[in-house]
Amino acid sequence: MAEIVIDHVTKRFGSFTAVSDIAMRFADGEVACLLGPSGCGKTTLMRMLAGLERPTSGRILFGGRDVTALPPRKRNVGMVFQYPVMYPTLSVAENIGLPMVHDRSVSAAEREKRVAEVLDVLDMRDKATAFIEELDAGSRQKVAVGRAVARQSEIVLFDEPTTNVEVNAKLALIRAFKLVTQRLRQTIVYVTHDQTEAMTLADRIALMQAGRILQYDRPHKLYDEPSSEFGGWFLGNPGMNFVPAEAAGGTLRSPLLAEPLAKPASLPGDGKLTLGIRPELIRMTGAPETGSVPAVLTDQAIGIAGRYLTKVRLGEIEVKVNTDRRPPAALGGTVHLTVPVERLAIFRNGERFSP
Template identity: 35%
Template sequence: MAQTEFTPWDDPDAKPLIQFKNVTKRFGDFTAIDNLSLDIYEGEFFALLGPSGCGKTTLLNIISGLLRPSLGQVFFDDRDVTTLPTEQRNIAQIFQFPVIYDTMTVFENLAFPLRNRGRKTSEITPRVTELARMLGLEKNLKNKAIHLTADAKQKISLGRGLIRQSVNAILFDEPLTVIDPHLKWELRSQLKRLHKQFGFTMIYVTHDQTEALTFADEVVVMYEGKIVQVGTPEELFERPAHTFVGYFIGSPGMNITPCSVEKDHMLLGEHRIKLPQHYPDLSGFAKVELGIRPEHISLAPPQNEGIRVTIERLDDIGPYKIARVNLGESNFNVVVPELTEMTGDTASMILDPEHINIYGDDHRIEGVNS
């Protein structure tokens, strides 16, 4: 399957490859997935991102057929597969821990899914050789898997999932968890390259935002069994649709603090800040908050224009520093350059109005350009 530059979600006539329609999954009294609807298009690299217990692995297992929804339907290419067993869904699934045969060689492990489906040796050998080269396993093809490192075994597991070219989708359930940190970047790059070359539909579950934002064309952020946002990495970072997305994405996360908004001005305590957009009356919300990334705040000497804040601490984390500042009952994280020298206990805080998000009851409010 050849990869193209075409992005299917830009085509209004494109049909989803996988569809969830009002899917709910309960385990006794616990609702793991709550009335969820989602479209996944052919060729997408999709990430399911969220904290432990948010429902992302449950959703993946519903796609694979390992779990059946309590309510709702699942479609593959317009075909209702809700009750179909795993073996009839034509998917490959790669788990957190390697699923391989230790007594087989690397070649035999990689070839097994093809041999199990009656493929000819003339088809199997070049496919295995090509994939082994891409995964850096070509020197180990004749070695028994039992003698390899955990990293190499997980590469075999990845290869077994990628070896078939006709699968509907390849599902990844946190497959890099057991990989040494210094090798994770290498495998991320290899997976991205394989996706670009072969155009597989890939669905990747992770709680690691770096993995999700590195891999995915689009990221689904889940929280308490619901989808709180679907978007590109840039959209999640710059325009979080929910306060949870704001502070879950980023390190440190978005600063979120109470404010009030009057048309095109924001009031932060006694400070009035002009906004680039005009907002409707927000008095109907129980709470109104501003959200701004630490990268979009700057600090200046206290005599400069801005909001006077108290500096609580300064953490040096290498290429930059993070200043923790206080304004009344609100705290802000501010990213400052490594060479910044903070003197004294106070500073002037300057917020970039172009990067201020306004939230009503945790949901982002769209303004209108002034």
């Protein structure tokens, strides 16, 4: 069992707080992705898990064992970073088996078995005897992934391992990674700033901003029900639309709504709110429909893979719309927008209200 517990961990560099009082658990056998924009503290948190950086305060526990003061080699974790160290004079199989060579608990036969298994899952059997320098960047990273998982440490840490890999090799690497982790059920923490990668790989995503974890959830939950405006904006391509709204006298009014909505009974107080809606949930028609509001088409639609991405104006407000057919009007023409009210997110001061 190797649950990871981060117990109120803070890391300061001088007066700057890079990681701010993070308290959370990564479940045993799950792939957790740390996702967030540059500078949010992902790498710093990861380096503390690896033992390369000591928390200013707080504790880190692996499977109930307090590892806060232990150096990396005593933590029994596998690691893959952006530029893994490979031994060019050793073969692929030797590189994968290397961390087990000095481990007395692993016999030579067992080591061979594990290396063969990993080569199999990575679909690299035919490369077993090749030297590292004969491989492209993507295959080298596959070897690094294989090396980190083959020793079967309970925890494996990955810090942006696909950064230097070109796009096709990256997909192959992600596929291989997913197969390996499903097979071996290790606890994985994976840092990325690439949301597609996180959505593809993670059992759960920890969304970070400014040294904090804003939300830790299943990928689809994070996408469908972001707990903050930041989450709605950061996830999605493009992100969520935000439209002002006003709560007064038991109703909610917004330029996005043809009729005022009944304010949810549990939403306290009146005043300014923000409504969030994903671009792909908005219906755009040429003629008015029940509940639709008129808007002006302000952008040429960009067609990508059968979807059309465009922008419209609702008075002063710009709204992104992502539909499966071309906009029903020319640039500058009028379209009509209908939103599924049950899918609207309500935010107050950046935080989502959940009934």
